[in-house]
Amino acid sequence: MSKAIPQKARAVVIGGGVSGCSVAYHLAKLGWTDVVLLERKQLTSGTTWHAAGLIGQLRASQNMTRLAKYSADLYVRLEAETGIATGMKQNGSMTVALTAERREEIYRQASLARAFDIDVREISPEEAKALYPHLNIGGVKAAVHLPLDGQCDPANIAMALAKGARQNGAAIIEGVRVIEVLTRAGRVSGVTCEQAGERFTIETENVVNCAGMWGRELARQSGVTLPLHACEHFYIVTEAIPGLAQLPVLRVPDECAYYKEDAGKMLVGAFEPVAKPWPPAGETIREDFCFDQLPEDFDHFQPILEMAINRMPMLETAGIHTFFNGPESFTPDDRYYLGETPELRGYWVAAGYNSIGIVSSGGAGMALAQWMNDGEPPFDLWEVDIRRAQPFQKNRLYLKERVSETLGLLYADHFPYRQMATARGVRRSPIHEHLKARGAVFGEAAGWERANWFARHDQEREYRYSWQRQNWFENQREEHLAVRTGVGLFDMTSFGKIRVEGRDALAFLERLCANRIDVPEGRIVYTQMLNHRGGIESDLTVTRLSETAFLLVVPGATLQRDLAWLRRNLREEFAVITDMTAAESVLCLMGPRSRELIGKVSPNDFSNEHHPFGTAREIEIGMGLARAHRVTYVGELGWELYVSADQAAHVFEVLEQAGAEIGLKLCGIHTLDSCRIEKAFRHFGHDITDEDHVLEAGLGFAVKTDKGDFIGRDAVLRKRETGLNRRLVQFKLAEPEPLLFHNEAIVRNGKIVGTITSGNYGHFLGGAIGLGYVPCKGESAADVLASGYEIEIAGTRVKAEASLAPMYDPKAERVRI
Numbered sequence: 028m029s030k031a032i033p034q035k036a037r038a039v040v041i042g043g044g045v046s047g048c049s050v051a052y053h054l055a056k057l058g059w060t061d062v063v064l065l066e067r068k069q070l071t072s073g074t075t076w077h078a079a080g081l082i083g084q085l086r087a088s089q090n091m092t093r094l095a096k097y098s099a100d101l102y103v104r105l106e107a108e109t110g111i112a113t114g115m116k117q118n119g120s121m122t123v124a125l126t127a128e129r130r131e132e133i134y135r136q137a138s139l140a141r142a143f144d145i146d147v148r149e150i151s152p153e154e155a156k157a158l159y160p161h162l163n164i165g166g167v168k169a170a171v172h173l174p175l176d177g178q179c180d181p182a183n184i185a186m187a188l189a190k191g192a193r194q195n196g197a198a199i200i201e202g203v204r205v206i207e208v209l210t211r212a213g214r215v216s217g218v219t220c221e222q223a224g225e226r227f228t229i230e231t232e233n234v235v236n237c238a239g240m241w242g243r244e245l246a247r248q249s250g251v252t253l254p255l256h257a258c259e260h261f262y263i264v265t266e267a268i269p270g271l272a273q274l275p276v277l278r279v280p281d282e283c284a285y286y287k288e289d290a291g292k293m294l295v296g297a298f299e300p301v302a303k304p305w306p307p308a309g310e311t312i313r314e315d316f317c318f319d320q321l322p323e324d325f326d327h328f329q330p331i332l333e334m335a336i337n338r339m340p341m342l343e344t345a346g347i348h349t350f351f352n353g354p355e356s357f358t359p360d361d362r363y364y365l366g367e368t369p370e371l372r373g374y375w376v377a378a379g380y381n382s383i384g385i386v387s388s389g390g391a392g393m394a395l396a397q398w399m400n401d402g403e404p405p406f407d408l409w410e411v412d413i414r415r416a417q418p419f420q421k422n423r424l425y426l427k428e429r430v431s432e433t434l435g436l437l438y439a440d441h442f443p444y445r446q447m448a449t450a451r452g453v454r455r456s457p458i459h460e461h462l463k464a465r466g467a468v469f470g471e472a473a474g475w476e477r478a479n480w481f482a483r484h485d486q487e488r489e490y491r492y493s494w495q496r497q498n499w500f501e502n503q504r505e506e507h508l509a510v511r512t513g514v515g516l517f518d519m520t521s522f523g524k525i526r527v528e529g530r531d532a533l534a535f536l537e538r539l540c541a542n543r544i545d546v547p548e549g550r551i552v553y554t555q556m557l558n559h560r561g562g563i564e565s566d567l568t569v570t571r572l573s574e575t576a577f578l579l580v581v582p583g584a585t586l587q588r589d590l591a592w593l594r595r596n597l598r599e600e601f602a603v604i605t606d607m608t609a610a611e612s613v614l615c616l617m618g619p620r621s622r623e624l625i626g627k628v629s630p631n632d633f634s635n636e637h638h639p640f641g642t643a644r645e646i647e648i649g650m651g652l653a654r655a656h657r658v659t660y661v662g663e664l665g666w667e668l669y670v671s672a673d674q675a676a677h678v679f680e681v682l683e684q685a686g687a688e689i690g691l692k693l694c695g696i697h698t699l700d701s702c703r704i705e706k707a708f709r710h711f712g713h714d715i716t717d718e719d720h721v722l723e724a725g726l727g728f729a730v731k732t733d734k735g736d737f738i739g740r741d742a743v744l745r746k747r748e749t750g751l752n753r754r755l756v757q758f759k760l761a762e763p764e765p766l767l768f769h770n771e772a773i774v775r776n777g778k779i780v781g782t783i784t785s786g787n788y789g790h791f792l793g794g795a796i797g798l799g800y801v802p803c804k805g806e807s808a809a810d811v812l813a814s815g816y817e818i819e820i821a822g823t824r825v826k827a828e829a830s831l832a833p834m835y836d837p838k839a840e841r842v843r844i
């Protein structure tokens with residue numbers, strides 16, 4: 028019996044897997060009673076029905092962990108609320124390490140878990156054996172145990188969420204396929220769908236694409252970028268094993284396997300290093316796909332099974348009941364997508380779950396529903412924000428190559444600075460080949476190839492990853508010191524460059540930016556764009572090019588987000604927003620000898636008088652032209668040279684030749700990062716996000732509340748009255764040996780109070796350095812600094828010096844010399 032399809036709805040959720048059911052449930056809970064969920068076949072018939080059902084709470088960041096924890100709690104409650112058994116058991120989980128590097132990783136994770144208030148214990152191999160008697164602990168170096176992790180029945184979770192949604196007023200309709208999302212004036216206006224051969228239209232201003240592996244093509248039809256691609260994903264289930272009783276979930280990432288005991292059988296799942304994208308090239312997902320499996324591929328699974336038999340000897344004699352192969356969506360960076368798409372207002376997504384959709388969907392559905400309800404995310408979700416996707420990433424060849432790697436990365440060593448090995452080289456600077464010939468070792472950001480460090484002639488041009496000093500540590504030191512004492516050259520072509528131009532461009536930017544934008548032509552303004560809570564939506568410089576034209580420079584990774592923020596907030600003002608990123612290269616000359624070098628290749632005057640800090644001028648350079656911006660992200664005298672892409676190679680060659688006489692050093696992104704953290708310059712996405720208040724981030728100097736109204740001004744004024752709840756503090760470890768990367772626990776007077784938001788090695792200051800927030804409600808700056816600080820790294824606490832002013836050049840004298 029087909030159900031009546033309403034003509035109108037506040038939101039249409041597309042897809043009845045765990046993701047769609049959770050979004051519908053949470054919208055209904057928020058009082059969106061006229062929500063309709065449409066499922067083309069039956070609920071859970073896509074990927075959800077066959078998930079293994081592991082529920083691990085610890086994720087890579089505080090907010091992702093918050094969401095996973097929320098899911099676990101919800102799944103426990105849901106049974107009582109809906110009467111559907113979710114199978115949720117908190118039988119704990121255990122991860123074992125077979126190498127010293129993995130031990131460091133899991134111990135670091137344990138420190139992180141403590142910082143996030145998750146129950147965790149580092150245990151010895153013998154203790155692991157006591158918890159898991161079937162485990163062969165040969166080669167096991169260490170283990171961690173999370174007693175409140177668990178497992179569940181995924182299909183029932185989805186069914187319970189669907190029932191809960193219905194109980195709160197949502198309509199869940201099976202057997203209805205969405206064919207098209209309709210639009211009017213740049214926003215969603217409805218959907219056309221099909222039920223038993225008949226077509227219907229539902230008027231709505233909001234659709235949520237929860238269509239799993241179908242999601243990319245559905246989005247593409249509306250001009251929306253949703254880069255995901257399915258891979259084959261495998262597990263086996265044994266016959267019942269006599270005497271097998273309840274066990275924690277076990278992960279052996281060094282052997283790419285996880286183990287789940289369920290009803291006396293053992294499920295062994297794989298995260299193999301090279302996965303199989305599906306469907307194969309030239310094929311599409313079959314129209315009648317419903318509760319389907321993919322053909323088994325024993326040869327592909329066998330290497331994992333062999334290791335599993337050694338690790339769990341009882342598997343040798345256990346019969347295999349099921350060999351399961353099912354498709355699951357993976358994304359280019361192994362993170363899912365949430366939020367409103369930049370291309371189309373009212374088009375939301377919750378998809379691309381990278382094999383953690385069951386544990387993630389509860390929290391993700393809650394966060395997305397709140398986002399839709401309030402018009403802004405409830406807390407920082409940048410990691411999974413759809414606005415990080417690059418338009419080119421919907422290319423299917425790119426996706427196929429990349430997802431063959433991302434599946435396995437779930438269990439690979441998560442070394443710091445680890446780079447993707449596949450689908451590289453898509454976006455390159457005009458001087459890419461020049462840098463490559465000079466030893467550049469590249470990393471990737473937003474598809475851009477960027478020189479991360481420069482190898483010596485006699486050195487291999489590859490990363491040797493480790494949790495200790497990696498093989499480029501000395502290269503970075505030389506680059507870092509060259510910037511501090513001589514001159515270095517960075518290629519920052521990947522910067523996002525946005526031109527805002529028109530009669531009302533100034534008024535528009537004044538309304539969005541917290542700093543004063545009405546400055547003379549040629550002035551550069553460092554500013555943030557804030558949301559109504561005073562949180563930072565964007566961190567940028569604005570250069571006034573003329574009366575009516577401005578150039579906004581943003582990190583390459585946030586370009587799509589920044590463009591979306593500008594476009595969403597443009598009202599009746601006459602201003603045109605254009606992405607100019609590919610038009611200009613950016614070569615940054617940084618260091619006390621940069622003036623000397625630029626003077627050799629340009630007849631212009633670079634004195635403080637003619638070219639002061641914070642100004643941009645057109646200059647002649649070699650036989651070409653550039654716009655020289657006197658700003659710095661490393662805390663030194665320097666110029667960012669914006670060069671038309673066609674002249675970039677010429678300008679580079681001219682600089683290199685002249686620089687040879689004074690020891691110009693080519694420098695990479697790792698050095699940019701270590702220099703900027705010494706100077707305590709913030710980085711969007713790490714130290715500052717839309718959740719971080721601009722005053723608590725220590726950026727009040729760039730906020731001008733006296734200039735008139737702007738978005739976030741009220742929140743700034745309120746915070747000035749109520750005082751700061753936390754402050755961004757800079758740390759330096761007292762011992763020169765240990766390293767900081769990100770996420771290490773901050774310990775204040777013996778108690779964990781936060782995590783390091785970004786860390787690196789301060790080669791000039793002589794120790795690891797980092798930034799991180801310290802709660803300080805009702806306290807003065809002096810109180811904050813009066814405490815004793817340590818940083819907990821892999822379970823070991825190391826004394827740290829704390830400062831609110833930058834430890835390097837606190838008076839900013841070096842940038843003005």
Ligand SMILES: Cc1cc2nc3c(=O)[nH]c(=O)nc-3n(C[C@H](O)[C@H](O)[C@H](O)COP(=O)(O)OP(=O)(O)OC[C@H]3O[C@@H](n4cnc5c(N)ncnc54)[C@H](O)[C@@H]3O)c2cc1C
Pocket residue numbers: 041042043044045046047065066067068069070071072073074075076077078079080081082181203204205206237238239240241242245260261262352353354355377378379380381382383384385386387
């Ligand atoms: C072997 C395996 C093991 C896994 N183990 C775990 C685990 O232990 N823990 C964990 O957290 N996750 C696990 N996962 C991942 C998890 O199963 C997925 O991340 C999750 O099910 C994805 O849910 P979804 O709702 O996004 O997609 P789906 O479940 O695929 O739902 C999408 C739905 O959209 C419908 N649809 C598509 N197009 C349309 C349209 N045009 N109109 C209407 N409806 C449409 C489809 O029919 C489908 O039902 C595993 C996955 C696999 C393959």
